[in-house]
Amino acid sequence: MDVSQMQRQLVDYTASLFREGFLDDQFTQLQQLQDESNPDFVIEVVSLFFEDSERLVNDLGRALNQPIVDFKKVDAHVHQLKGSSSSIGAERVKNSCIAFRNFCEEQNTEGCLRCLQQVKQEYFLVKNKLESLFRLEQQILAAGGSIPLVE
């Protein structure tokens, strides 16, 4: 596959991510912040997001499996996750976090567990998508091309 094909593929793929609501404007902003002085900005931020989210999801699972659930702690974790996901533009993760917080307020363990499942699902989806995206970018760079900016 030549570079222009790969570039087109990247553009289509990115557009589809936006269309399907996996990513929103914020991700575009992140991409705009990437420049010569900060070439790996997006990847760094996204990697940090992955680390953070995995940790948070594990913590949430542990907290919700306690006999007496500390909803304040759970809410704090979800808030963190919401903040992180909205900072990088992971829209669906953010939305499921919003629903999660409501169940936390009601202290509904069942609902929270369901939401956690949802959050996990969305997170893994977006992780896969972003990893595919980065793989494509690496391939382009390796082939000597440059990353086209999606407007």
Place this chain on the structure above:
Amino acid sequence: MDYCNCIEPQWPADELLMKFQFISDFFIALAYFSIPLELIYFVKKSALFPYRWVLVQFGAFIVLCGATHLINLWTFSTHSRTVEVVITTAKVLTAAVSCATALMLVHIIPDLLSVKTRELFLKNKAAQLDHEMGLIRTQEETGRHVRMLTHEIRSTLDRHTILKTTLIELGRTLALEECALWMPTRTGLELQLSYTLHHQNPVGFTVPIHLPVINQVFSSDRAVKISPNSPVAKLRPTGGKYIPGEVVAVRVPLLHLSNFQIYDWPEHSTKCYALMILMLPSDSARHWHVHELELVQVVADQVAVALSHAAILEESMKAREMLMEQNVALDLARREAETAIRARNDFLAVMNHEMRNPMHAIIALSSLLQETELTPEQRLMVETVLKSSNLLATLINDVLDLSRLEDGSLELDLVTFNLHAVFKEVVQLIKPIASVKKLLVTLTLASDLPEHAIGDEKRLMQTILSIVGNAVKFSKEGSISIAACIAKSEPLQDAQAPYFFPVPSDTHFYLRVQVKDSGLGLNPQDIPKLFNKFVQNQSVENRNCGGTGLGLAICKRFVNLMEGQIWIESEGLGKGCTASFVVKLGIAGHSNEPDLCVEPLNRVQTNFPGLKVLLMDDNGVSRMVTKGLLMHLGCDVTVTSSTDECFQVVSPEYKVVFIEIGTSGTGVYEVARAIREKIPTRHWRPLIVALTGNINRATKDNCFRVGMKGVLLKPISLGKMRSVLSELLERGTLHES
């Protein structure tokens, strides 16, 4: 022997007789002499003897008698003349004294006798007093028993305990054989044996209430003696040998709450009594004393009071339980309502997002499609699609807006805007439709209407557009006139708000808008319902018009939010109608906020080389993103991840501090205050700006109160951050955004 003068005995002296006489005389003399000695001895012994000199007299009399008899002893033999003389003197003296004594005794003996009578009288009196004392003591004891009984009765609020205690204590105090209480049954026609002291009869025994003996007892407020053979008193097994003891019956009024009136004591107006029967032991020959009857009456009254207290307590406990149940039910209902509201809010939040996305996709793509090459039929189809989707989008927006309005969660966006321009734009928008319908639209703006004002431009326009749109929709011909002016400080003619006085002030004025049309008009009866949700004027011509009926409801809510009033007048069907509203707007140029929209920033810096910025954010990812953003703009960013760290690091070399509010709660406000204290000089203090994912009035107020210069809503775009930093550096504060 010579002739002697002695008296010669008549007969010759007998030796024996002479001897006897001699001895007797001797003993008489002895006795006579010992009596005074005894008297003196005993009188000396006694403390009280009033007749001392009588004693002396009597003593003298006795002594002389004794002396006479003594001297007689010498006369039995021959004796001399001296003896004769002595004996004569003695006899004479004795005679004198004894006569005196006899006379004295006449006086004295009655006195002595009366002493005796007095003594007897006093003894009788003492006996009587003793008797009375005995009576009083008994009475006092029974009084004590009553008090104790009353105390016992009143110390408990349990009905059964009260009655049982009464019977037991009465039985004990009065030493009764049997004591029983008959209570009226529910029907009120019978008395049922409820409590007895010794359980000799099965409880549950009933007696009809209208027996003469019972009536007799119930009609008197005293204890009444009744016959032991009456049916209420037949509480013992009738054995032949027993002479039954006396029986007393007393009524116990059963008082209800309603019997206690404020100004009277409870008169026995109540018809409900219980009967207390008291029986003395048989074969005891005891009788009912008056004080015992009184005791029984007093006790009966006390029992009545105690029972009424118990009844009141029972009622109040029941009422309390009912209230608690109601409370629980209400709480449950409230929680359910809250859950429902939350569910609805969630639904709305999701719908907001979910519905708008596809809508925008449809509208955007349809409009794009319109721009391409299409055949006329295709164009028509696309236009229809566009129109329908616009309608749908409006509908969604309306419903969502209304829900938010009802929640009270809608807040006005106050901006400075051009008031005249708003009206002109509305006219522009409505012109096409109006010209198609051949309606004349005129706009009159008062000369004193300010050009600029502060308010929610978008919603004001929406309101005016809604009303004017309605006017156009419901008019087939004629003209529409829109008039805007400043409301005068006079009551409005709206019947629903007769007390609304639009009072202008230094910072606010009231805008009054009137839209008159010559259309279909309205039935005056329908006017109040117009502003209700989903209500449309149901005349035949209107069925063709679309719309949800929400327009006016939303307008009313917007107007209310702007602290105004809206009303519609019509003289009747076919006579057109006039819609008017008054809203409060801020006077531009007088308020504290600089009117930024009029003077845009002179220059927006694209880069801020070397600007030292301090960032505080406890979320790693978010922190990194904001840092990247600031670094892209050329800032020299220092990151901290806690309020403590931020406070320690902050110093005058930083120009701007960004603090993420998040869930840190009040900690961030504290650190803002602390920074103000740490660097008191305003000139050197960095500008503090808050970052948050959720902006509301309360947060904004809190931030500004602690001296922050602005509040930013995340996520922030590059352009936004650029303008924020420019503004901060140029003005030192951010306009409310």
